[in-house]
Amino acid sequence: MSILDMFKKKKSTDNHYLTGKEIRAIAKENSKVMFELERKKHRKADESEFISAMKDDKNILEIEDLHTYFFTEQGVVKAVNGVSINIPQNSVVGIVGESGCGKSVTSMSVMQLLQGPTGQIYSGSIRFKSLDFKRDENGNPIPIYETDENGNVVYTEAKDKRGNVKYGKDGKPVMVPVQKLNESGVYAFEMEEKVFDIAQMPINEIHRIRGRQISMIFQEPMTSLNPVFTIGNQLDEVVFIHTPGATKEMAKARSLEMLKLVGIAMPERVYNAYPHELSGGMRQRVMISMALACDPRLIIADEPTTALDVTIQAQILDLLRELKDRINGSIMLITHDLGVIAEMADYVVVMYAGRVIEQGTVSEIFHNPCHPYTKGLQKSKPTMDSDTDTLFNIPGNVPNPVNMPSHCFFKERCSEASDKCSGEYPCMVKISDTHYVSCHLYGEEDCNG
Numbered sequence: 001m002s003i004l005d006m007f008k009k010k011k012s013t014d015n016h017y018l019t020g021k022e023i024r025a026i027a028k029e030n031s032k033v034m035f036e037l038e039r040k041k042h043r044k045a046d047e048s049e050f051i052s053a054m055k056d057d058k059n060i061l062e063i064e065d066l067h068t069y070f071f072t073e074q075g076v077v078k079a080v081n082g083v084s085i086n087i088p089q090n091s092v093v094g095i096v097g098e099s100g101c102g103k104s105v106t107s108m109s110v111m112q113l114l115q116g117p118t119g120q121i122y123s124g125s126i127r128f129k130s131l132d133f134k135r136d137e138n139g140n141p142i143p144i145y146e147t148d149e150n151g152n153v154v155y156t157e158a159k160d161k162r163g164n165v166k167y168g169k170d171g172k173p174v175m176v177p178v179q180k181l182n183e184s185g186v187y188a189f190e191m192e193e194k195v196f197d198i199a200q201m202p203i204n205e206i207h208r209i210r211g212r213q214i215s216m217i218f219q220e221p222m223t224s225l226n227p228v229f230t231i232g233n234q235l236d237e238v239v240f241i242h243t244p245g246a247t248k249e250m251a252k253a254r255s256l257e258m259l260k261l262v263g264i265a266m267p268e269r270v271y272n273a274y275p276h277e278l279s280g281g282m283r284q285r286v287m288i289s290m291a292l293a294c295d296p297r298l299i300i301a302d303e304p305t306t307a308l309d310v311t312i313q314a315q316i317l318d319l320l321r322e323l324k325d326r327i328n329g330s331i332m333l334i335t336h337d338l339g340v341i342a343e344m345a346d347y348v349v350v351m352y353a354g355r356v357i358e359q360g361t362v363s364e365i366f367h368n369p370c371h372p373y374t375k376g377l378q379k380s381k382p383t384m385d386s387d388t389d390t391l392f393n394i395p396g397n398v399p400n401p402v403n404m405p406s407h408c409f410f411k412e413r414c415s416e417a418s419d420k421c422s423g424e425y426p427c428m429v430k431i432s433d434t435h436y437v438s439c440h441l442y443g444e445e446d447c448n449g
Ligand SMILES: Nc1ncnc2c1ncn2[C@@H]1O[C@H](COP(=O)(O)OP(=O)(O)OP(=O)(O)O)[C@@H](O)[C@H]1O
Pocket: 070, 072, 077, 079, 097, 098, 099, 100, 101, 102, 103, 104, 105, 106, 115, 118, 119, 336, 401
């Protein structure tokens, strides 16, 4: 190629090349939308603006038509592009799909942890059934006090920080009502069930849910733990932040209880240790104990065993399975490991290129996979009885997330594609009450739209 050819102006239709004018136009459009979304996120809002109602009362979380975008210099990356997922109470829902399909971005949207201003929930709902503090007219949580056999509130002498009795101006001890402790050993408050739409919640209200009612276990515990504080400091902080009035003793007792719960044999020693003094498996146990500290209703585990070696993986999965029965909550388990899903989950959601393409119970997805991509995933799993040397792989790549086609996103890789597949994007077809698939191979008479 001659030097002159190199400087020839490329056509703007070239997929990988944007002219300066186009980049400026994208930046202008992006900043307009980002500014609007950031303003909405940081507004002061009355609770009525984000109170909602569940469509099905059996669910703890309902994600409906969620769109989460990244406004980049190259254009808008539609990382989550119309995702709907329900998580029933007391269940484990596994989310699978190849790298980049939007699993983590979906979970980050639920936690409102997207990095702004580029990452934004653009539209959709995330309804969560929360058990929140009942509040008085000043917005303070209402404590529950100890009562005697006649139903009268029990009072005790007030003490200062050093444990000395406080005296009033009249020289008599100041009397205060005795607050009850709940079964977790921390102060009890009146609670009420409310459904919040997290997608509409301003960022300064999200602490009512994040960490306390929905907690997250990340893939790499070392990056989630602070290296300069002891495990005890970090565990206690969770209790302090989410429990009004919690004392040091209460927080420590709760932290030690949680460490014991996740199978740590010497909780006192681990409590005083720094993260670097623990092994990878121990650190992941600490992360799990931190996630459990406030009795969450939903735990999001994003690849919780990926950074661990196989034997420790098995231990952590055993622990999660055991905890699932002990805590009265649900788990959203994100993984690309079908074996983990088969062992742990009740329901499976298969994602592809920012959309849900199939969902059903574990048995439906494993014994009757319908979508060609799910069938491909099953085939690419190594089995003990297969005698081939090479594993099946799904050929081709995911389409460019900035410029998604209007037809089925899997078409270019699909061995079962037909003429119909070049038309509209396939809608969700009902296979059974729990099994849905988005593919033109299935009759659209039952299409849900
Ligand atoms: N900060 C960001 N800026 C731009 N694009 C992003 C950003 N974070 C994520 N994305 C894009 O969003 C899409 C979904 O990413 P996500 O992290 O949810 O994938 P994933 O399914 O969790 O993959 P993995 O299995 O590798 O963790 C990807 O195409 C990714 O490139």
